[in-house]
Amino acid sequence: MMSNIPTIGIPPLAGLATYEEAAKAGYGVDQNVELMRRYNYIESQLYRTSAAFLNPTPEWEIKGALSLHLYLDSEHSQSLRQRVAELRKPPLYLDQCPDPKLETLCEEALRAENTIELMVGLFRVIRPSLVTAYRQHLADINPVFDHPTFRVIRTILQEEEQMLDWGLQALAAILKTDEDAATADSWEAHLRPYLADAGGVNGRESIPTDATLPASRVTGEFVADVDPKRDWRSGEIYNFHYRANDVYLDDEADYDERVLALMYKRFHEMDVPEMMASIVLQTPGKPWEYYRDMGRQLWDEARHSMMGEVWFAKHGWDWSRYPNHVGWAMHLNLDRKPLERHIILYFIEQNLMDGKTGKRLEWQIAQSAKDELATYFQDYDWADEVLHAQIGRRWLKPAVGDVKVIIERAKEIAAMDKPTIDARAQLTPQTDWWPDFVRDALGKESTSHAGDENRLIPKFTYASSG
Numbered sequence: 001m002m003s004n005i006p007t008i009g010i011p012p013l014a015g016l017a018t019y020e021e022a023a024k025a026g027y028g029v030d031q032n033v034e035l036m037r038r039y040n041y042i043e044s045q046l047y048r049t050s051a052a053f054l055n056p057t058p059e060w061e062i063k064g065a066l067s068l069h070l071y072l073d074s075e076h077s078q079s080l081r082q083r084v085a086e087l088r089k090p091p092l093y094l095d096q097c098p099d100p101k102l103e104t105l106c107e108e109a110l111r112a113e114n115t116i117e118l119m120v121g122l123f124r125v126i127r128p129s130l131v132t133a134y135r136q137h138l139a140d141i142n143p144v145f146d147h148p149t150f151r152v153i154r155t156i157l158q159e160e161e162q163m164l165d166w167g168l169q170a171l172a173a174i175l176k177t178d179e180d181a182a183t184a185d186s187w188e189a190h191l192r193p194y195l196a197d198a199g200g201v202n203g204r205e206s207i208p209t210d211a212t213l214p215a216s217r218v219t220g221e222f223v224a225d226v227d228p229k230r231d232w233r234s235g236e237i238y239n240f241h242y243r244a245n246d247v248y249l250d251d252e253a254d255y256d257e258r259v260l261a262l263m264y265k266r267f268h269e270m271d272v273p274e275m276m277a278s279i280v281l282q283t284p285g286k287p288w289e290y291y292r293d294m295g296r297q298l299w300d301e302a303r304h305s306m307m308g309e310v311w312f313a314k315h316g317w318d319w320s321r322y323p324n325h326v327g328w329a330m331h332l333n334l335d336r337k338p339l340e341r342h343i344i345l346y347f348i349e350q351n352l353m354d355g356k357t358g359k360r361l362e363w364q365i366a367q368s369a370k371d372e373l374a375t376y377f378q379d380y381d382w383a384d385e386v387l388h389a390q391i392g393r394r395w396l397k398p399a400v401g402d403v404k405v406i407i408e409r410a411k412e413i414a415a416m417d418k419p420t421i422d423a424r425a426q427l428t429p430q431t432d433w434w435p436d437f438v439r440d441a442l443g444k445e446s447t448s449h450a451g452d453e454n455r456l457i458p459k460f461t462y463a464s465s466g
């Protein structure tokens with residue numbers, strides 16, 4: 001009996017388990033790998049779904065959360081891949097779908113036609129089943145002898161639970177009418193039989209459903225909508241006036257106005273996740289590290305936007321009263337090829353590394369304004385940008401050439417026509433809102449004449465995001 005073993009009172013087995021708990025045979029290597037392949041497939045499809053809906057989903061907070069979830073799922077997939085590779089399986093094996101029924105489910109969920117359906121697929125159907133699978137896995141494996149798997153899955157599970165929790169709160173908020181609730185229920189009833197047919201994410205979950213598979217919405221290959229939408233709080237998204245870029249650099253202007261411009265620039269950065277989502281969606285076949293790096297950067301950019309959002313909230317300023325245009329992402333997504341978009345992104349971020357005019361200057365402006373929070377934000381924004389320039393180099397060098405070649409190519413791309421900007425600018429009055437914003441936010445007249453030449457006809461530049 002285990003209780004007869006002499007002990008001096010210290011928990012054995014490094015505290016991971018009792019002898020009883022550790023004296024069980026958990027999943028064998030093959031079974032373990034087979035399950036992790038399924039999780040990995042779902043994680044990578046969740047990444048794809050978040051990317052696919054970053055542009056068409058209008059709600060601001062959902063864009064921010066999709067950016068986080070995409071990044072977390074990229075890390076989840078990365079850790080699962082690494083663990084499987086340690087278990088006598090080659091990593092390439094993980095790029096194949098382990099079960100056509102899981103593929104059918106994910107393809108069906110990708111056909112969501114609105115935010116409610118998207119959120120139902122993610123948070124009422126797929127993620128709950130993924131969480132169930134991870135909990136079951138932790139309960140079944142041996143926490144000592146399969147500790148590397150235990151650790152990976154326990155870490156992932158915590159993050160999945162947090163995502164699911166947010167998703168259910170967000171869903172409750174968007175289901176405002178009986179009709180909304182009916183839309184949600186009917187899409188759940190549509191997807192659930194597909195989940196049941198696959199046996200859930202782990203293939204062994206029993207999911208009650210009396211329905212046979214409903215007629216599929218899939219009619220061909222999935223084509224993501226990469227034309228950015230926003231909710232009403234972003235105002236007139238095709239008014240391309242944008243003087244924040246000129247004002248923060250204006251030595252003649254007051255520091256409070258320069259910091260206001262700087263924080264508006266941060267807030268405006270939601271266009272970077274919108275643009276990067278289109279790159280990863282339309283660049284298939286890369287090693288997973290590519291999608292992980294891009295996912296990390298995409299989430300950083302969403303956080304940069306949150307810096308502005310939090311700074312506005314601190315000052316009680318209502319950002320919904322001024323336009324937050326989508327021109328940069330819209331134009332690049334619709335007028336340029338994925339590799340060209342990435343080159344432009346790198347070009348902008350490389351310029352931000354310039355010691356005199358780039359991120360260091362932005363940080364110094366916030367410091368000169370004696371704005372502690374803005375200085376803190378710019379400090380981290382600057383650190384993130386150093387990483388982004390590295391990520392750009394890592395993936396563009398093999399695809400395009402050395403830095404000089406990439407920069408030359410970027411200049412050519414920047415000089416090309418921008419038909420979507422020209423067309424959408426016709427849809428709405430182009431008005432200079434900066435003086436009203438300054439009056440509203442700072443209670444005084446604007447002290448900057450920078451960008452005056454753009455007051456009548458906005459000059460669309462690439463220096464807006466990064």
Ligand SMILES: [Fe+2]
Nearest residue numbers: 043072073076
């Ligand atoms: Fe995940």
Ligand SMILES: [Fe+2]
Nearest residue numbers: 349385388466
């Ligand atoms: Fe960046």
Ligand SMILES: [Fe+2]
Nearest residue numbers: 269301304466
């Ligand atoms: Fe950024």
